[in-house]
Amino acid sequence: MVVVTSVLESDRNDASEFSEDTITSRFERQVAAFPDDLAIVTDDISLTYRALDRKANNIAAKLALLPPPYDQPIALFTNDEASRIAAMWSCRFLSLWNI
Numbered sequence: 001m002v003v004v005t006s007v008l009e010s011d012r013n014d015a016s017e018f019s020e021d022t023i024t025s026r027f028e029r030q031v032a033a034f035p036d037d038l039a040i041v042t043d044d045i046s047l048t049y050r051a052l053d054r055k056a057n058n059i060a061a062k063l064a065l066l067p068p069p070y071d072q073p074i075a076l077f078t079n080d081e082a083s084r085i086a087a088m089w090s091c092r093f094l095s096l097w098n099i
Contacts, residue, residue, distance in 0.1 A: 024092050027053075042081045052086055060090035 027049075030039075035050035047055065059076075066074070076087045
């Protein structure tokens with residue numbers, strides 16, 4: 001079982017802010033505001049927002065070292081559910097880096 005804390009939870013009633021905001025910016029605000037709060041809880045591991053952000057950054061840095069072509073799909077094999085979520089989250093950096 002995986003529990004992922006919602007980054008949208010705090011702003012559910014503010015539709016105007018939601019329409020102009022992105023999941024990425026909300027996550028980054030959550031990391032900045034509550035770095036030590038739990039972001040992911042699985043049967044095996046718990047990650048804070050800070051730890052999830054670091055894990056995703058590390059995965060993104062490794063993916064950025066891959067040779068072109070960048071438009072081809074890749075497979076990521078992970079050992080645990082938290083790593084799978086971090087790997088998916090790391091992809092946000094690849095689009096920011098135009099990779």
